[in-house]
Amino acid sequence: MHMMTALQRGAWALLLWPYLLTVSIPLDCKEEQGSFSRCPYISQEKLLDRVIQHAELIYRVSEESCSLFEEMFVPFSLQLQRNQAGYACITKAFPIPSSKSEIQQISDKWLLHSVLILVQSWIGPMVYLQTTMDHYDGVPDMLLNKTKWVSEKLISLEQGVVVLLKKMLDEGMITTTYSEQGLFQYEVQPDMLESVMRDYTLLSCFKKDAHKMEVLLKLLKCRQTNNCP
Amino acid sequence: MAVSSSSSSLLLLLLISSLDWLSTPGSASLIDRDQMTSPAPLGPHFTDCISRDQVTFQCWWNPGDFHNLSAPGAVRVFYLKKDSPTSDWKECPEYIHSNRECYFDANHTSIWITYCMQLRSQNNVTYPNDKCFTVENIVRPDPPVSLNWTLLNISPSGLSYDVMVNWESPPSADVRGGWMRLEYQIQYRERNATNWEALEMQQQTQQTIYGLHTGKEYEVHIHCRMPAFKDFGDFSESIFIQVTKVPNKESALTLMLVLVFGVVGFLIVIMLVVISQQHRLMMILFPPVPAPKIKGIDPELLKKGKLDELNFILSGGGMGGLPTYAPDFYQDEPWVEFIEVDADADAGEKEDNQSSDTQRLLALPQPVSHHMNKGCSNAISFPDDDSGRASCYDPDLPDQDTLMLMGTLLPGQPEDEEASFDVAERAPALERSERLLIQTQTGGPQTWVNTDFYAQVSNVMPSGGVVLSPGQQLRIQENTSATEVETQKKGKEPEGSKDTEEKKQKELQFQLLVVDPERSGYTTESNAQQISTPPSSPIPGEGYQSILPQPVEAKPAATAEENQSPYILPDSPQSQFFAPVADYTVVQEVDSQHSLLLNPPPRQSPPPCLPQHPLKALPAMPIGYITPDMLGNLSP
Numbered sequence: 001m002h003m004m005t006a007l008q009r010g011a012w013a014l015l016l017w018p019y020l021l022t023v024s025i026p027l028d029c030k031e032e033q034g035s036f037s038r039c040p041y042i043s044q045e046k047l048l049d050r051v052i053q054h055a056e057l058i059y060r061v062s063e064e065s066c067s068l069f070e071e072m073f074v075p076f077s078l079q080l081q082r083n084q085a086g087y088a089c090i091t092k093a094f095p096i097p098s099s100k101s102e103i104q105q106i107s108d109k110w111l112l113h114s115v116l117i118l119v120q121s122w123i124g125p126m127v128y129l130q131t132t133m134d135h136y137d138g139v140p141d142m143l144l145n146k147t148k149w150v151s152e153k154l155i156s157l158e159q160g161v162v163v164l165l166k167k168m169l170d171e172g173m174i175t176t177t178y179s180e181q182g183l184f185q186y187e188v189q190p191d192m193l194e195s196v197m198r199d200y201t202l203l204s205c206f207k208k209d210a211h212k213m214e215v216l217l218k219l220l221k222c223r224q225t226n227n228c229p
Numbered sequence: 230m231a232v233s234s235s236s237s238s239l240l241l242l243l244l245i246s247s248l249d250w251l252s253t254p255g256s257a258s259l260i261d262r263d264q265m266t267s268p269a270p271l272g273p274h275f276t277d278c279i280s281r282d283q284v285t286f287q288c289w290w291n292p293g294d295f296h297n298l299s300a301p302g303a304v305r306v307f308y309l310k311k312d313s314p315t316s317d318w319k320e321c322p323e324y325i326h327s328n329r330e331c332y333f334d335a336n337h338t339s340i341w342i343t344y345c346m347q348l349r350s351q352n353n354v355t356y357p358n359d360k361c362f363t364v365e366n367i368v369r370p371d372p373p374v375s376l377n378w379t380l381l382n383i384s385p386s387g388l389s390y391d392v393m394v395n396w397e398s399p400p401s402a403d404v405r406g407g408w409m410r411l412e413y414q415i416q417y418r419e420r421n422a423t424n425w426e427a428l429e430m431q432q433q434t435q436q437t438i439y440g441l442h443t444g445k446e447y448e449v450h451i452h453c454r455m456p457a458f459k460d461f462g463d464f465s466e467s468i469f470i471q472v473t474k475v476p477n478k479e480s481a482l483t484l485m486l487v488l489v490f491g492v493v494g495f496l497i498v499i500m501l502v503v504i505s506q507q508h509r510l511m512m513i514l515f516p517p518v519p520a521p522k523i524k525g526i527d528p529e530l531l532k533k534g535k536l537d538e539l540n541f542i543l544s545g546g547g548m549g550g551l552p553t554y555a556p557d558f559y560q561d562e563p564w565v566e567f568i569e570v571d572a573d574a575d576a577g578e579k580e581d582n583q584s585s586d587t588q589r590l591l592a593l594p595q596p597v598s599h600h601m602n603k604g605c606s607n608a609i610s611f612p613d614d615d616s617g618r619a620s621c622y623d624p625d626l627p628d629q630d631t632l633m634l635m636g637t638l639l640p641g642q643p644e645d646e647e648a649s650f651d652v653a654e655r656a657p658a659l660e661r662s663e664r665l666l667i668q669t670q671t672g673g674p675q676t677w678v679n680t681d682f683y684a685q686v687s688n689v690m691p692s693g694g695v696v697l698s699p700g701q702q703l704r705i706q707e708n709t710s711a712t713e714v715e716t717q718k719k720g721k722e723p724e725g726s727k728d729t730e731e732k733k734q735k736e737l738q739f740q741l742l743v744v745d746p747e748r749s750g751y752t753t754e755s756n757a758q759q760i761s762t763p764p765s766s767p768i769p770g771e772g773y774q775s776i777l778p779q780p781v782e783a784k785p786a787a788t789a790e791e792n793q794s795p796y797i798l799p800d801s802p803q804s805q806f807f808a809p810v811a812d813y814t815v816v817q818e819v820d821s822q823h824s825l826l827l828n829p830p831p832r833q834s835p836p837p838c839l840p841q842h843p844l845k846a847l848p849a850m851p852i853g854y855i856t857p858d859m860l861g862n863l864s865p
Contacts, residue, residue: 098341099335215408
């Protein structure tokens with residue numbers, strides 16, 4: 001078992017290290033006023049690229065985490081039912097259009113706002129996921145590291161989107177809502193299976209939302225470069 | 230019983246195996262696994278649902294074993310879009326009955342929302358096994374288009390090459406707009422191989438294939454998928470890559486250059502070796518061609534015009550090492566050839582005037598000798614290195630008296646115009662000498678011949694016989710050395726005749742090595758000349774080499790008094806004078822008075838006590854005549 005975990009960890013580290021290198025530079029330095037870190041000036045385009053990169057990576061890692069979790073904890077019989085639980089992913093009242101045509105009709109502002117909302121809504125649950133996962137027996141370190149990494153990158157992504165909003169839309173400061181309770185009401189579930197299924201649902205929903213973020217940002221980029229069909 | 234139990238166990242095994250097949254983990258939403266693996270009849274079910282561009286999607290169904298449901302419209306498709314809790318089932322927006330397909334256009338397609346598909350019969354009987362998915366999870370992009378390749382480079386050996394393959398994203402997928410992100414995978418294989426080699430997935434629209442082999446044909450195709458999603462789209466059409474090995478002109482050119490430089494370098498090395506005259510290298514590379522050579526004598530002397538020096542050397546006056554050599558290499562040579570040395574300019578004269586000393590002596594017709602002289606004039610023979618030079622031996626010609634007995638070792642100019650060295654084979658020479666003697670004894674020719682006749686005693690046999698061998702060349706003088714010699718002959722009965730002979734042979738310089746065991750001296754020509762004719766000039770240094778039973782005195786002058794020395798005479802020649810007189814005589818034995826007994830070398834009967842073995846092997850070799858080389862074969 002430990003060999004497997006070690007192998008998985010190694011594989012995950014191998015997979016992610018180039019991304020980690022690229023993402024290590026902070027997105028925006030303007031927030032860190034008074035700090036000694038040297039932040040080079042970054043253009044809007046580059047920032048958008050960096051944000052998109054973040055989104056892509058987050059989606060990738062979330063997909064891997066979900067697969068790993070499903071493989072390890074979710075009984076096979078319940079895997080097929082995953083898609084049945086389409087309702088579990090409760091979106092906010094702030095609807096996000098889901099078809100291409102609709103999305104393409106959204107303005108830039110709305111795109112960015114949508115992304116921001118998504119990111120902000122998932123920061124809390126990911127932290128929660130980290131805590132609950134520790135309770136599982138034999139959870140691989142790779143999975144834990146992935147979830148932890150996702151949490152960190154979500155915060156960075158949020159910062160980047162905020163800056164973008166400011167730059168592109170000249171909007172005022174938008175406070176980051178970390179303490180938001182989020183969409184889900186979490187109670188400690190005594191049943192293990194329930195807990196597993198809930199976490200499983202959480203991961204799948206996050207994966208979907210990460211994909212949303214990515215698509216929205218890419219559409220935004222397309223519009224920015226005036227290269228859109 | 231057993232059979233039924235075994236069949237039931239088999240059925241159980243089948244069920245378990247089918248369940249195992251079912252339990253392979255995979256994407257739950259995308260692959261439509263038919264869960265009805267039991268032998269129950271298969272009802273209508275969805276075979277597949279695919280979206281190509283994440284904008285529309287289609288679903289296909291199969292009526293199953295119920296053939297009455299295959300008619301269009303017998304089965305209806307319903308879907309549920311879970312975008313709100315209050316959504317409900319709707320029927321397929323667009324049927325394509327020919328394909329048994331339900332098509333969802335862009336207006337009806339939403340991503341990130343779960344769809345559930347359901348088949349119902351005409352009377353709303355729902356068939357089990359719904360299919361639920363989200364559209365982005367069933368995306369299978371179209372294959373990339375415009376796949377082509379360009380040659381990047383070929384290895385220096387011409388055996389392998391690299392190829393850059395490039396393509397374009399499928400037009401149906403909106404990659405440029407950011408709607409879809411694609412990653413591509415190229416696979417290639419050799420023409421007739423079965424397994425494909427897959428390269429790493431990447432999102433750029435070009436990739437390099439390294440290490441293809443020339444001469445082989447490769448098949449390449451490509452497919453793509455959305456990153457972090459599971460399903461690949463279909464493969465594109467294959468393209469074929471082949472690079473044939475081109476004969477490399479550069480390599481041929483370099484090979485030629487290498488060859489040229491190698492040859493030039495080799496030639497330069499040879500030149501250097503030749504120029505530097507490194508003796509060892511020269512010996513290795515250019516082994517010397519044997520040239521006329523005498524041991525101990527400078528080859529320069531062997532050329533024409535240097536007879537004096539040669540004579541000097543050979544007589545022992547040179548380095549001093551030669552005297553001991555002479556018998557050695559005489560022993561090595563089975564044949565000693567006689568050289569007739571005739572200056573070319575004088576050849577004619579000589580032959581005219583002295584065509585044959587013997588002839589003149591014997592009053593024989595000249596042309597033959599003339600002939601023979603000519604034939605032998607240029608021959609150079611030396612036991613050391615000559616083996617095939619022209620010899621003047623012609624046993625058929627009886628009139629070879631001109632080729633007389635003198636064994637001259639070296640060619641040289643005749644010291645006098647009147648003198649000539651005749652070279653002759655020993656056998657005929659001996660015969661001739663015998664003849665000559667006979668003839669002279671019998672009152673032979675009136676003419677005096679200016680031939681040198683001399684014999685050299687080269688060795689004394691243990692039995693007492695003396696071995697004669699051709700001695701040094703000798704300057705012949707036109708005087709009476711022969712006569713002197715003749716006068717010195719003590720001989721036996723033929724003395725008287727010999728006197729006459731001597732007189733007649735006044736010009737004949739016939740020298741014999743006289744051995745005087747007592748006196749331990751020898752007579753040279755000079756001595757003989759001195760004895761007989763004082764004015765005759767001695768020829769110093771031209772002493773004969775002789776082997777005496779007693780120490781030899783080197784100075785010929787000391788032996789001036791050896792007039793009395795016994796002469797070598799053919800022993801009982803008269804009895805054998807019917808045979809041609811040989812010029813050489815063999816000392817058969819030494820009698821009690823230390824006088825040499827000579828035996829004429831008869832042709833027919835070999836003298837007694839002489840071993841015959843070496844002589845018989847040689848044709849026309851005078852029997853009884855021993856040459857130094859045969860000494861070794863003799864035994865006392």
